[in-house]
Structure formats: structure tokens, C-alpha cells
Amino acid sequence: MEMLKIEAMDAGYEDNVVVKNVSLESDIGDFIGVIGPNGCGKTTLLRAIAGLINIFNGQIKIRGKDIRRINRRDLAKRVAFVPQLMVPTAGFTVEETVLLGRTPYIGRFAFETDRDYRIAKKAAEELKVEHLIDTPVTSLSGGEFQRVAIARALAQESKILLLDEPTSHLDFRFSIKVLRMIRRLREEKLIIATFHDLNLAARFSRKLMLINKGEVIAYGKPDAVLTNENLKQAFRMKLEVRKNPKTGKLRIVNA
Amino acid sequence: MSKLKSRLPLVVYLLIVIIILCFLSLLVGSTKMSASRVVASIFSLGNSNSSSIIWQIRMPRLFLAILSGSLIAMAGSILLGIFGTIIIDNMIVKASYLAGSIASAVSVLLILLGINLNKFYPWLLGSLAGTTWDKVLVIALFVIVGIVVYVFYYKDLNALLFGEYTAKTLGVEVSRIKIFLFAIAAVISLVAVYSCGLLCLAALILPYFVRLATGVNYKYLIPVSILSSASLIILLDIFSRIVFPAELPLGIIAVAVSGPFYIYALQRRRLGL
Numbered sequence: 001m002e003m004l005k006i007e008a009m010d011a012g013y014e015d016n017v018v019v020k021n022v023s024l025e026s027d028i029g030d031f032i033g034v035i036g037p038n039g040c041g042k043t044t045l046l047r048a049i050a051g052l053i054n055i056f057n058g059q060i061k062i063r064g065k066d067i068r069r070i071n072r073r074d075l076a077k078r079v080a081f082v083p084q085l086m087v088p089t090a091g092f093t094v095e096e097t098v099l100l101g102r103t104p105y106i107g108r109f110a111f112e113t114d115r116d117y118r119i120a121k122k123a124a125e126e127l128k129v130e131h132l133i134d135t136p137v138t139s140l141s142g143g144e145f146q147r148v149a150i151a152r153a154l155a156q157e158s159k160i161l162l163l164d165e166p167t168s169h170l171d172f173r174f175s176i177k178v179l180r181m182i183r184r185l186r187e188e189k190l191i192i193a194t195f196h197d198l199n200l201a202a203r204f205s206r207k208l209m210l211i212n213k214g215e216v217i218a219y220g221k222p223d224a225v226l227t228n229e230n231l232k233q234a235f236r237m238k239l240e241v242r243k244n245p246k247t248g249k250l251r252i253v254n255a
Numbered sequence: 256m257s258k259l260k261s262r263l264p265l266v267v268y269l270l271i272v273i274i275i276l277c278f279l280s281l282l283v284g285s286t287k288m289s290a291s292r293v294v295a296s297i298f299s300l301g302n303s304n305s306s307s308i309i310w311q312i313r314m315p316r317l318f319l320a321i322l323s324g325s326l327i328a329m330a331g332s333i334l335l336g337i338f339g340t341i342i343i344d345n346m347i348v349k350a351s352y353l354a355g356s357i358a359s360a361v362s363v364l365l366i367l368l369g370i371n372l373n374k375f376y377p378w379l380l381g382s383l384a385g386t387t388w389d390k391v392l393v394i395a396l397f398v399i400v401g402i403v404v405y406v407f408y409y410k411d412l413n414a415l416l417f418g419e420y421t422a423k424t425l426g427v428e429v430s431r432i433k434i435f436l437f438a439i440a441a442v443i444s445l446v447a448v449y450s451c452g453l454l455c456l457a458a459l460i461l462p463y464f465v466r467l468a469t470g471v472n473y474k475y476l477i478p479v480s481i482l483s484s485a486s487l488i489i490l491l492d493i494f495s496r497i498v499f500p501a502e503l504p505l506g507i508i509a510v511a512v513s514g515p516f517y518i519y520a521l522q523r524r525r526l527g528l
Contacts, residue, residue, distance in 0.1 A: 076426030091470015104426030
């Protein structure tokens with residue numbers, strides 16, 4: 001049974017439908033980049049998958065089970081979410097922040113076990129922040145903290161990892177670094193990330209989903225989605241997709 | 256302060272402060288006693304008269320100060336967590352609204368029961384004079400409830416710091432937890448108001464300032480708030496006994512002392528800090 005199946009879903013806030021008629025089937029090993037203009041519903045789509053907002057029509061199934069039938073704690077073991085703007089909180093070390101990801105595994109009347117600490121440490125190692133483990137998060141750089149935020153989600157040991165603009169406030173070098181780390185996680189997870197930067201999205205995603213005004217206008221391999229026509233329709237400006245003949249990499253430029 | 260290992264010294268420092276204050280609190284009172292006599296009386300080695308002053312008058316009073324401080328620290332910290340870390344004005348408004356409604360409800364009830372309100376003025380103003388062990392025991396029960404809630408719910412309060420969405424994606428049933436914790440905070444502040452009247456006002460704001468010093472991690476915020484609130488209330492109690500031999504009601508001191516801090520906190524909020 002597929003890891004994630006979205007069937008003709010409408011989702012949004014209160015009475016307000018933001019994303020319409022979204023369907024998707026995906027499995028472990030995938031890295032889906034969600035792109036589209038500001039306000040098109042990228043973040044809303046991620047929130048719907050995380051069970052944070054109303055689903056009006058259709059459904060989202062994880063391994064065949066409707067997410068509305070899964071309780072919060074169990075859902076947290078299946079889906080982890082890295083929000084766009086996670087603010088470093090004073091009073092927390094890197095280790096304590098990463099350990100937050102173990103919350104769904106710790107019983108009401110129990111405390112963190114050695115196993116939780118081990119998993120948190122492994123997550124920190126994966127994102128190369130283990131040397132900062134005792135550092136207060138408030139003294140980290142933006143790039144370091146973003147990796148801590150991802151490590152926290154990793155400690156949830158979920159099969160689905162959602163990232164909202166994982167590189168939006170990172171410089172170019174850190175963006176590439178962080179995305180390489182995320183890409184490595186793909187082997188055992190299904191990753192869905194939203195992107196502002198079309199070039200980064202094209203370079204790191206296995207598939208792209210282009211959304212405009214809450215509707216999916218293209219979904220598939222990057223070179224199939226990133227066409228001049230699709231981009232024009234979504235961004236209402238002339239963008240040109242160029243393919244590097246040697247490397248096969250796509251590059252989007254303002255024509 | 257690069258490593259947070261600096262937290263431990265803070266707790267040790269506060270413990271030393273509170274031990275000194277406890278001793279001072281036993282030392283000060285209308286009957287003059289030397290330090291050595293106080294120590295002897297604590298271990299019931301002195302004459303029976305000074306022993307009974309220590310054990311029947313000053314000790315219960317000291318315990319009540321510590322316990323009330325703990326209650327109000329826990330209520331303040333929890334309210335801070337539920338209403339958001341930066342919405343301090345909201346918290347104050349709701350907390351005083353809560354305390355106010357409780358106070359008026361109690362007053363109405365007392366009038367209906369035909370009880371002379373004059374008896375309750377000391378309570379209304381806040382004074383620890385005339386505390387009995389019975390009262391201390393009752394308050395202690397609620398302190399234990401508060402501590403149990405803290406031990407098992409600080410993780411949820413921590414998750415809430417990162418916003419409702421993130422708390423939910425960590426598996427926290429946000430609305431249920433918030434209602435539960437609000438109920439606990441309400442009961443705890445009610446008991447605190449019962450035990451020391453308006454005095455609570457001075458300590459309710461403390462977690463806010465403790466947070467500026469230690470950060471918001473609830474694992475540390477609540478214990479440090481408890482120690483500092485207890486110290487503050489012992490200190491105010493000592494102060495009221497030394498400076499005003501007639502025992503000026505603590506509530507008045509509390510309001511005078513805490514007022515500027517509330518204004519400061521509100522100002523910071525207005526500046527978006």
C-alpha cells in the first residue's frame with residue numbers, strides 16, 4: 001500500500017478552501033518539490049498532510065488509513081513537519097531542541113529514555129550539528145539552527161517528512177548544504193518540501209508539483225513540469241527554462 | 256554564558272538565598288530572640304516558651320510563605336505558557352480578571368452567609384500573620400498537585416512554546432491540554448489567593464522576569480520561579496515585620512513593589528519585545 005495517497009482533496013482554514021482537488025500518490029524514496037507563486041497554497045498543502053487544518057472534501061491516507069482517524073500522537077510518529085520560521089527559543093540547548101522530536105514517543109507519566117537520547121544524537125549527527133549539542137540554540141547561526149530544526153523532525157522517526165521552505169533564510173552555500181543533507185534522507189523517507197527558488201527545486205527534487213491558485217497545474221519529473229508555458233501560467237511572467245547540455249541540469253532565467 | 260550548565264549554579268545560589276531568608280524569617284518577630292536561641296528552639300532544646308513561638312507561630316508562617324510562593328510561581332508559569340510566551344498583557348489581564356472574579360464571588364458568598372467582612376480584611380490585603388499548621392497542610396496538598404502537574408506536563412508546555420501547529424505535529428492535543436492546564440492554574444491561583452490574599456500579585460509577575468534570565472524551558476523555568484517566588488514572599492513578610500512592627504499588610508507592600516514591574520512588562524509588550 002502506498003505511503004501517502006491524497007484523493008481529490010480540498011483543504012483550508014475555517015470555511016475557506018485554499019487548495020482544491022489535489023491528488024497524489026507517493027512512496028518512500030521520493031522527494032517532491034512543491035512550487036508556485038506566493039499565496040498559491042504550498043504551505044496549506046503541507047499543513048493538510050500534517051493534519052493541522054480542515055479537509056473539506058476527499059481524503060489523505062497514510063498507508064491506507066485516513067489521517068483524520070489517526071490520533072495526534074500516532075500521526076506525529078508518521079509525519080514530521082519543519083515549519084518555515086522556527087524561532088530559536090531561549091533556554092534550550094541543541095540537544096533539548098532535537099529531543100522535542102521524541103515527544104510523541106514519551107508517555108504521559110514517563111521521561112526521556114537513553115534510547116530517546118541516542119536517537120536525538122543520531123539525528124544531530126545526520127545533520128552535522130552533533131558538535132553543537134550543548135550549545136544554546138540562541139547562539140547558533142541561521143544555517144546551524146535550520147539544521148537543528150530538521151534534526152528535531154528527524155528524531156520523530158517519521159516516514160513522511162514535510163519541510164516548508166527549508167532554505168528560505170539561508171545563504172546560497174548553506175542552502176545547497178542543507179538540501180544535500182535532506183536529499184540523503186530520501187532513502188528511507190518520503191520528503192515533501194516547498195520551494196521559492198525554482199532552481200534549487202529543480203536541482204534537488206525527484207518530482208515537482210506546480211501549484212497555482214490552489215490547484216495543481218503540473219506534476220511529474222522536473223523537466224516535464226518546468227516548461228515555459230507552465231511557468232508563464234503560474235507566475236504570469238516570462239521565464240525561460242534552459243538545460244545544460246553537459247550536466248542535464250535545468251536553469252530558470254527571467255527571459 | 257555559552258553553556259547552559261550555568262543553570263545549576265543559579266539553583267544552588269537561590270537555595271542558599273532561601274535558606275538564609277528562612278533563618279532570618281524565624282529570627283524576626285515581636286519577641287526578641289538571639290540566633291542561638293532560635294537554633295536551639297528549632298530543635299526544641301530551648302525553653303518551652305521560645306520553642307512554641309518558633310514552632311507554633313513563626314514556622315507555620317514561614318511554611319505558608321514558601322508554599323504560597325510556590326503556588327503562585329506555578330500558576331504564573333503555566334498561564335505564561337498557555338497564553339503565549341510574549342502575550343504578557345493578556346496573561347496579566349486574564350489572571351487579574353480571574354483573581355478579581357474569585358475575590359468578588361467569595362465576598363458575595365461571605366455576605367450571603369452572614370459573615371462579617373471585617374474579619375477578612377487582613378486576608379483581602381494579604382498577611383501571613385496568625386497562620387496555623389492546619390492551613391499549611393491544606394496548602395501543601397495543592398502544592399503537591401501543582402508539582403505533579405509540572406513534572407508530567409512540562410514537556411507539553413515546552414512543545415506549546417513553539418506554537419500550536421508545531422505542538423500538534425509533535426503529538427500534543429493542544430486544546431485539551433490548554434483547557435486542563437488552565438483549570439489547574441485557576442485552582443492553584445485560587446488557593447494562593449486564599450492563602451495569602453493580594454500578596455500573590457507581587458509573585459505572579461516573577462516567572463516573566465525569571466524567563467528573561469533563564470530562558471523559557473519549563474524544565475527550569477518552574478523550579479527557578481518557585482525558588483524565587485518563595486524567596487520574595489519570605490522577604491516581603493520579613494520586611495513587613497521589621498519596618499512596620501504593627502505588621503503592615505503584605506498586600507500593600509506587594510502592590511507597591513510589583514506595580515513598576517507590571518508597567519515595565521506591559522511597556523516591553525507594547526514595544527513588541
